[in-house]
Amino acid sequence: MSSKKGNYFDVSLVFFLFLLMICSCVTIFSAQKYAQYDDNFFLKQIIWFVLGIIIASCIFIFDFEQISKVTPFLYGFGLLLLIGILIAPSTLVPEINGAKSWYVVPGIGSIQPSEYMKIFLIMMLANVTSKHYERGDGDFILLLKIAAVSLPPVLLILLQNDFGSSLVMVVITIAVIFLSGINWRYILVIFMLILTTVGCLVATFLYNPDFLLNIFGEYQLNRIYSWLDPFEHGEGIGFQLKQSLLAIGSGMIDGKGLQQSNVYTPEAHSDFIFTIVAEEFGFIGASVVISLYFLIIYRMLGIAMYVRNTLYEFYICIGMVALFTFHTFQNIGMVTGLIPITGIPLLLMSYGGSSVMASMLGMGLVLNVSLKKRDFMFSSDK
Template identity: 40%
Template sequence: MWWTMQNNIKHDKYDVNLFFVLFLFAVASCLYIYNAQEMAQYDTNFVIRQAVFFILAFTVAFVVLHFDFEYYTHLSWILYGFGLALLLFLAVAPASIAPPNKGAVRWFEFPVIGSFQPSELMKIFVILVLSNIINKHNLQHTHSLPNDLKLLAKMAAVVIAPILFLVRQPDMGMVMMTLSIFIALVIVSGVSYKIITVLIGGPILGLAGFIYAFFRYPGIVEQYIFSNLSAYQVRRFYGWLNPFEFVDEGYQTAQALTLIGTGRMFGSDADVYLPEAHTDFIFAIIGHTHGFAGAAFVITLYFILLYMIIMTALRSHNPFGTYICSGIAGMLAFQVFQNIGMNIGLLPVTGFTLPLLSYGGSSLLTTMLAIGLVMSVRYHRETFMFSASEHSGKQKKARF
């Protein structure tokens, strides 16, 4: 009987439901990438490549979940340093290894293997280091304004270094991603809600003020903001805020909106051309192929995925595991929100892929690596047969 209970507990550690949701994402990804290929932009069969990437990604997630996540408390700084070294090497690498693309240097190019974006790995390393910092800080300090500010200073110091490299590339989308991870972990770190309100409210007010000034005082925006940005970034803003008037700058957004609009409720076979349909704008293909119903199904899958990650965070008996899951949930939520937002014209085009759906080996493998860490938190969480009261006094729980 004791062996049976232990065996049931072990099997329960494998989240079969999460694996099934990921399988649905794999099927949907290959289906919509195939539909994107019908636009005949490329001769390459991206569906076969994406299927291979998914096989590798599932393997990575399955391997990672068997490594106890607590080991990353010791490895997090080593991985963080490795990520910074990759970003540094990318900055000084010759064009034969790191070719510029549209004025940005973000990828390594390797024969046979293809492209690799080191910032994708860096965001996972940032989550691990920030989670480690929060965990150790909360074990050593009580929450007060000085201690909360001290924790914020430690966390800010961690994200500043990669942000400087990302600004140099430039990759403002990944800068926003890093900041979203930072804010997500601040929210669950237990710091004062007043500090959280300032951190979240400040950017929202700043964005609202920028949009108002863009339409009301365009000269001021041009003189004091756009003059400090690259021409490529300025075109992105014009294409976002007025895509149908600035035809060249807003071409992708306008075409994506047209595709989604023609999809109506259950999809359409209308012929509309859209560049990069299999990567950044895969959501427009979803809305066009299966209409509102298909888009709603995909968004529901993301809600289910995020719900599972958050529940794993809440059920973790180790605050470090809670912080890891929280950072990954914040990362994925922001990426989904940003990608869908730029597809429907609510947010600027930043080059974000739609996680688990867009074509791309770096993005897919990194996302599945992150989900593997979540599975590790579930797999290695402690199971108490009678009472957890003794254990609860040993660790301080994160505030959700």
């Protein structure tokens, strides 16, 4: 048996991403008839994808030693953008859908720093965790480092009333902790803290819901009420979810056909894009989209396994797996009524420049990881 060093580039991951982009453009083309705005979202989404591909391609110029060195600066820049959201005037940072999370730049459009911060957080967690093991410090010290990196962006985004994005960052952090190799006792304590926190929130909601206004705000609390009974609140806060359920149910097995949807759903081109998929292409079309996400996540896990001995690259892949897994579960779950609406997009399907370009930045990192040398077993040396 001999081994041979060769370049490994995950062409199948690129292919699945390309298929997802096609699905996105086709669905947005159909969904934009419901948009509350006059923009051509189909054309803009194509532009975002082109820019995203350019960003992902530029990542290949750098090796991971260079990327690791620049990571703290990107993380710091992301924090500054989040702080700016809180102190900028309303003309630059207007309130949209109950949250102040976007810079509105004339001639460019809206920029959502939290989407980029998710990628910067993944990079910073990977950087901190990998360097920690190089120094050989204890597990408790590692937990303190991870907390010091994760808490500032989570708290800043919570102050923007964007609970969904902060929850994504918490999930990414938990994924890195669980795979960081720390003592299981610490993980058990973290798991119990999570269960206790969730239990306390549920109990507070049942017996003293007004107290939660101090944490989530009235808009977020109303979303929970609308989730529990969307048809009772169907003319108010529950209208979006009610329409989504009606649209998905009307699609049945094979759907109504392209541009044949007739159930109006607000934000159908962005957060509720899966509603259009299910209505126009039915259960079959929805299953295809879900399968694409499964294959993308599966390929990223495969890449992570190939580089599991190089910790920085490994944790970047794990962070991206957590990001895509949670976004997919959360978005599809909220439009089907399984979990409360949190307003996070379906990555690379929903319309949005910040979401698309941040996702492609992360994908560029993963594909760059896949270019690392791999051992091929049972091959002859030439």
